[in-house]
Amino acid sequence: MxxxxxxxxxxxxxxxxxxxxxxxxxxxxxxxxxxxxxxxxxxxxxxxxxxxxxxxxxxxxxxxxxxxxxxxxxxxxxxxxxxxxxxxxxxxxxxxxxxxxxxxxxxxxxxxxxxxxxxxxxxxxxxxxxxxxxxxxxxxxxxxxxxxxxxxxxxxxxxxxxxxxxxxxxxxxxYKENKPKTPATPITIDELCTQCQYCIEICPVETIELKEEIVSDPEVCIKCCACVKECPNGARVFNTPFSEFLFKNFHxxxxxxxxxxxx
Ligand SMILES: Cc1cc2nc3c(=O)[nH]c(=O)nc-3n(C[C@H](O)[C@H](O)[C@H](O)COP(=O)(O)O)c2cc1C
Ligand code: SF4
Ligand code: SF4
The missing domain is CATH 3.40.50.360 (Flavodoxin domain)
Known part of the structure; x- marks a missing residue:
């Protein structure tokens, strides 16, 4: 071809x-x-x-x-x-x-x-x-x-x-059935955040905003963790029990x- x-x-x-x-x-x-x-x-x-x-x-x-x-x-x-x-x-x-x-x-x-x-x-x-x-x-x-x-x-x-x-x-x-969405989103550690707004640029669903601090809407967030992995200051954290579960079971x-x- x-x-x-x-x-x-x-x-x-x-x-x-x-x-x-x-x-x-x-x-x-x-x-x-x-x-x-x-x-x-x-x-x-x-x-x-x-x-x-x-x-x-x-x-x-x-x-x-x-x-x-x-x-x-x-x-x-x-x-x-x-x-x-x-x-x-x-x-x-x-x-x-x-x-x-x-x-x-x-x-x-x-x-x-x-x-x-x-x-x-x-x-x-x-x-x-x-x-x-x-x-x-x-x-x-x-x-x-x-x-x-x-x-x-x-x-x-x-x-x-x-x-x-x-x-x-x-x-x-x-296909495997889609479970209902459980709203959740990363949090911002204010002491580490410089409000550079980079996370706002890279969020695929545009749900991060700078109010008094950086916030995101759990109803809209797709939990992709782009903001967590790309924040230059480690200021975005997604606390989920899945991290430990995956580590223990899919090593x-x-x-x-x-x-x-x-x-
Ligand atoms: C909401 C969500 C669900 C996921 N479900 C699975 C899954 O079912 N099985 C799996 O092995 N990885 C799962 N992952 C991990 C991603 O598939 C994996 O990290 C992938 O490499 C991300 O692709 P990207 O870097 O192109 O965004 C999930 C990640 C997220 C955020
Ligand atoms: S990328 Fe990190 S430091 Fe920059 S605004 Fe977002 S959370 Fe704050
Ligand atoms: S986890 Fe993904 S969708 Fe949720 S706020 Fe961060 S970048 Fe946006």
Whole structure:
């Protein structure tokens, strides 16, 4: 198949999905377009043409695609456009997220040709209770680049997308049920906060405000922990019992799982 461009697309509050998508693209010897970053509400609508290979990456939240990612993905459309689909998860499980992503991108006009579930530092990982800290690491990134290279080789064997078989990935349908949202949000340690307002800029759902102090709305917050991980002064803290639970129960290193048209 003649591919002219690679189009990275992601929703990635703490950047792990972005890193893997970028690395898969780097493994290919084809011109890479500027990424479509759906993390912030400002992303424009876009149709990706069929001579372009999209690489679409999103995080797993509670075994499904992060709901805000799914909502923002509706801004992009394919035109029988080949796509590599990627989910990131925090070393617990990705359950139905990759299957949901495969089915969702199909509805948007893409043709999934390969998929991967990669491990990223868990949003709730802390210094005291680390879970998948520092991932994706060098090994994960090598696997991602190699994966990209292999997919291009596989696609070279076909002349038309219509010849390609349906991509099979792990997951169940009906998907795992979404539990009702439990409102919660990080707190600000005022003594550490310099009111630089950086967290306001990077919150994917624009729910952080500077009143007398930095505050966020628990009803709107998606608990992505971008503000916690990126505050330069460590002034945002999300206290959740999940940090310790994850540390105790999902300590053993998991490895990326890859799905392509040969599997
Ligand atoms: C609300 C929420 C739910 C999550 N649910 C899961 C999960 O079910 N399984 C898992 O392994 N990781 C889970 N994670 C961790 C993220 O999937 C993981 O940290 C991912 O790498 C974040 O992607 P990003 O860096 O692109 O934002 C969850 C994180 C959040 C914030
Ligand atoms: S990024 Fe940190 S220091 Fe800056 S305003 Fe937000 S909480 Fe305060
Ligand atoms: S306030 Fe909530 S949604 Fe906004 S960056 Fe922080 S954790 Fe994410």
């Amino acid at each position: 003649q591919l002219k461009h690679i189009q990275p697309v992601y929703f990635s509050p703490t950047h792990t999905s972005a890193k893997i998508v970028t690395m898969i693209a780097e493994g290919m010897d084809i011109m890479v377009n500027t990424e479509i970053d759906l993390t912030y509400p400002s992303a424009d609508q876009k149709t990706i043409p069929s001579d372009t290979l999209a690489i679409i990456g999103v995080p797993t939240y509670a075994g499904r695609i992060a709901p805000t990612a799914l909502e923002r993905l509706q801004k992009i459309k394919g035109d029988n456009t080949p796509a590599i689909i990627v989910v990131l998860y925090g070393n617990r499980d990705y359950e139905d997220a990759l299957l949901e992503l495969r089915n969702s991108v199909k509805q948007l006009g893409f043709f999934p040709v390969a998929g991967g579930a990669f491990i990223g530092e868990h949003s709730y990982s802390t210094e005291q209770f680390p879970t998948a800290a520092g991932r994706p690491d060098v090994r994960d990134l090598q696997i991602a680049a190699e994966f990209g290279k292999n997919i291009i080789k596989q696609l070279d064997q076909y002349t038309d997308i219509k010849e390609l078989p349906v991509l099979d990935v792990k997951g169940n349908f009906p 053993d290193r998991k490895e990326p799982e890859l799905f392509d048209l040969t599997r």
